[in-house]
Amino acid sequence: MTLLVIDLGSSSVRTLLFDDDARLIPDSICSRRHDFATNSAGMAQADAFQLRALVEACIDEALAHPAALAISAVGMATFAGNWLGLDDSGAACTPVFTYADTRGRSQIPALLEALGGDGEPCHQATGCLLHPAYLPAQYAYLQQFDPATERRIRRLSDIGAYLYRCWFGREMPMSLSVASWSGLLHTSQREWHWDYARLLVGENLGSKLPPLADFDTAQTGLADDYASRWTQLRDCPFFLALGDGAAANVGSGAIDGDRIALTVGTTSALRVVKNVEPVPEGLWRYLVSANMPLVGGATSEGGNVYQWVMEELLRGDESLEVLLLSREPDAHGLTVLPLLAGERAPGWQPNATGTIHGIGRHTSGLDLLQAHLEAVALRLSLIFDSLKADGAEVMAGGGALHSSPAWARMMAEALDSPIYLLAEAEITARGVALMMRRCLDGVPLTAHPPAIDRVIEPEPARARALRRARERQIDLYRRIYD
Numbered sequence: 289m290t291l292l293v294i295d296l297g298s299s300s301v302r303t304l305l306f307d308d309d310a311r312l313i314p315d316s317i318c319s320r321r322h323d324f325a326t327n328s329a330g331m332a333q334a335d336a337f338q339l340r341a342l343v344e345a346c347i348d349e350a351l352a353h354p355a356a357l358a359i360s361a362v363g364m365a366t367f368a369g370n371w372l373g374l375d376d377s378g379a380a381c382t383p384v385f386t387y388a389d390t391r392g393r394s395q396i397p398a399l400l401e402a403l404g405g406d407g408e409p410c411h412q413a414t415g416c417l418l419h420p421a422y423l424p425a426q427y428a429y430l431q432q433f434d435p436a437t438e439r440r441i442r443r444l445s446d447i448g449a450y451l452y453r454c455w456f457g458r459e460m461p462m463s464l465s466v467a468s469w470s471g472l473l474h475t476s477q478r479e480w481h482w483d484y485a486r487l488l489v490g491e492n493l494g495s496k497l498p499p500l501a502d503f504d505t506a507q508t509g510l511a512d513d514y515a516s517r518w519t520q521l522r523d524c525p526f527f528l529a530l531g532d533g534a535a536a537n538v539g540s541g542a543i544d545g546d547r548i549a550l551t552v553g554t555t556s557a558l559r560v561v562k563n564v565e566p567v568p569e570g571l572w573r574y575l576v577s578a579n580m581p582l583v584g585g586a587t588s589e590g591g592n593v594y595q596w597v598m599e600e601l602l603r604g605d606e607s608l609e610v611l612l613l614s615r616e617p618d619a620h621g622l623t624v625l626p627l628l629a630g631e632r633a634p635g636w637q638p639n640a641t642g643t644i645h646g647i648g649r650h651t652s653g654l655d656l657l658q659a660h661l662e663a664v665a666l667r668l669s670l671i672f673d674s675l676k677a678d679g680a681e682v683m684a685g686g687g688a689l690h691s692s693p694a695w696a697r698m699m700a701e702a703l704d705s706p707i708y709l710l711a712e713a714e715i716t717a718r719g720v721a722l723m724m725r726r727c728l729d730g731v732p733l734t735a736h737p738p739a740i741d742r743v744i745e746p747e748p749a750r751a752r753a754l755r756r757a758r759e760r761q762i763d764l765y766r767r768i769y770d
Contacts, residue, residue: 290355291724292521293717294343294364296447297532298388298554299323301339303346304714305355306721310736312714318349325383330390330420330630333383336372340451351520361506361525361728363720366448368469368531368574369421373441373496374450378459381440384447385426387469388588390630392425393638395432399424399488410484412566415468415475415573417636422471424488431489444496448529455526457511461501463528468574468582472497478578502578503528504727527724532716533557533586534576539719540683540710541738543580548675550699550707551715552590552686555629556664558671559584560680568674570634577723585633585671589626589664591688594695596628597660602653611654612694617662617701617750618757620655622646623764624663634670637769645764661695665702666758672703683738685710690741700744702758704751711739 289308295301305316320342324332350356369387372380399418400407407418416422420429423444430438445453446467449460467473467480472488474481480497506525515522533551537559542549545562564583567573574582598604623645631640644659672682684707689696700707712718715738725731 289360290358291721292347292350292356292359292362293720294347294362295532295714295717295720296339296343296364296366297716298367298386301342301346302717303343303350304717305350305353305359306718307355308725310718310721310725312718313353313355316350316353316355318346320346324386324388326388330393332386332388332390334370334386334447336380336384336447336450339384339447340454343451347518351518356520359520359524361527361724362521363527363724364448364451364529365532365535365716365720366446366466366529368466368533370447370466371423371426371444371470372447372450373437374443374445374453375440376442378443378453380450382430382437387421388629389426390420390638392420392429395425395428396420396638399428402487413474413476414471414481414484415473415567416471417570417572419632419636420630420638421632422469424471424484427489427493441496444498446529449498452507452526455510455514456507459499460507461499461505461528463530464500464502464575464578465528465530465534467500469531475573475575475581478575501528503530503723504577506727527727530576530720530723531574533559533584534574534582535719535723536685536716537561537576537582537719538722538733539712539715539717539738540685542683543733545677545680547681547683548672548677550668550682550684552684552688552695552699554591555586555588556590556668556686557584557586558668558675560675560677570636571671571674572633584675587664587667587671588629588632589667591686593626593628593660593664594688594692597657601656605653608654608657609692609694612658612661612692613697615654615658617698617753620651620659621648622651622655622659623757623760624659625761625765625768626660626663626667634674635765635769640769643764643768661692662698662702662754662757663761665695665698666754666761668699669702669704669758672705676705682707683710684708685712685715687713696744698754700746701751702754704746704755706743706745708743709741711741
């Protein structure tokens with residue numbers, strides 16, 4: 289048995305093949321890069337036609353692999369927090385709005401006013417806070433500034449359902465997992481929250497929300513063109529898309545309250561699969577599937593901060609990475625808010641920007657790199673403290689931590705907890721494969737635990753130093769945003 293997984297991330301589109309033990313098949317990764325279209329106003333969009341072409345090119349390439357002859361099912365994970373509009377014919381009539389688009393911040397005051405000045409009931413019902421990362425603010429922005437395009441929309445979709453619509457030639461439901469990232473799903477009822485949709489965006493939106501279904505509502509019957517093009521997939525079930533963070537939890541082995549998943553890629557997140565009532569302040573509640581609530585917090589900072597410092601400030605001087613391992617924590621005298629792409633958890637400030645405080649004549653490039661990496665870790669520690677359960681293990685993955693041993697150590701010390709650095713390089717795609725195996729053959733998600741590379745233990749003195757640095761960071765944040 290071979291499983292084909294489509295991993296549609298924020299910076300690349302990939303297809304991967306897994307065997308029936310959810311192990312990556314050698315030489316089976318096909319990849320194409322892409323970038324969000326951005327501008328200084330906060331736009332962060334993707335092109336649906338480009339993404340479709342890239343995904344299809346990866347599938348074409350994957351089907352040439354010898355193991356592709358035995359493909360039995362297809363699954364997908366997509367960057368979570370995405371939506372687009374479809375016109376009367378089902379074609380995309382808007383770009384793909386992403387979680388990173390902050391232009392909807394101008395709509396937040398009006399949305400809050402519509403809620404009577406109190407957004408907490410909405411937070412508890414939908415699991416999401418009022419923020420430009422979510423559908424209500426983004427759709428309200430589109431209504432105000434591009435009403436002609438908004439009027440063309442007959443149905444909303446996500447990128448995964450859009451691709452399936454193209455391949456199967458019929459309307460596709462949005463998965464509960466992806467819908468839970470929208471800010472309009474009633475997460476306890478597993479249905480759209482029609483009242484909040486009308487209250488926040490108006491009656492017009494209700495008729496455009498798509499049907500919903502769980503991940504295991506597999507689709508079969510490719511349209512003729514694609515059945516001829518992808519003969520190996522003609523009779524395969526295609527499972528609905530999972531949010532990438534939800535899939536990463538499964539791939540990390542963090543499928544219950546005993547394990548917390550830490551993922552540091554382009555952005556970062558800490559998540560735990562358990563039912564928490566009420567949703568903690570500053571955190572969200574999404575869904576992996578109908579019976580797997582996911583509580584946590586995601587930041588807009590992660591590997592993108594490392595990349596920015598290296599490329600824009602240090603001009604690619606990678607020799608500094610080695611020097612970080614010999615540095616004492618907080619040795620730079622700087623206080624950094626690494627909010628280069630705005631803020632999501634834990635503070636959700638819609639107008640947040642990056643801040644560096646304490647620069648002097650003797651501030652070095654090494655100081656700047658260390659301060660920014662520690663700052664990301666300290667922001668994550670705020671989320672961790674809200675999630676922390678006695679004895680819970682932190683399963684850490686993502687390319688950023690594997691490529692920087694110094695940063696991985698900073699994470700353990702900032703969280704003041706051992707972290708289990710995963711040896712699995714493809715935790716998101718692996719999670720999709722595990723979910724498919726459960727649906728296809730009833731294989732428990734615990735049947736194939738992830739391989740552990742090493743355990744990183746925090747040193748108490750270093751952890752205390754970073755906690756003192758966190759107090760400065762909290763104080764700076766309050767001075768700017770309170």
